[in-house]
Amino acid sequence: MDINQHIKIDLQNAEDVECDECANTYFVPAFLIKKISALMSPTGQEMMAPVQNFQCSKCGHVNEQFLK
Numbered sequence: 001m002d003i004n005q006h007i008k009i010d011l012q013n014a015e016d017v018e019c020d021e022c023a024n025t026y027f028v029p030a031f032l033i034k035k036i037s038a039l040m041s042p043t044g045q046e047m048m049a050p051v052q053n054f055q056c057s058k059c060g061h062v063n064e065q066f067l068k
Contacts, residue, residue, distance in 0.1 A: 017063070017065075019056035019058065019059060019061050019063065020061060020063045020064065021056065021059050021061040022056060022058050022059045022061070024056050024057065024058040024059065026056070026057040026058070027054035027055060027056055027057055028054065028055060028057045029052055029053075029054060030052075030053050030054060030055040030062065031050045031051065031052055031053065032050070032051040032053055033048055033049070033050055033051075034048070034049045034050075034051055035047075035048055036048070036049055053066050053067070054066055
């Protein structure tokens with residue numbers, strides 16, 4: 001298989017993701033902040049790590065599927 005091969009995807013046929021709470025189909029970026037203990041940290045010091053996620057732009061809900 002050619003590494004530079006491009007696969008064409010028609011997004012018109014793709015399924016919209018809906019908010020589990022209000023069925024809205026628009027989402028905005030949101031961040032979870034994970035605290036990493038000094039024992040788990042590569043630096044040996046407590047760290048904070050941002051993890052980008054998406055929340056509903058209407059009601060603010062974060063779908064469970066986004067948390068996996």
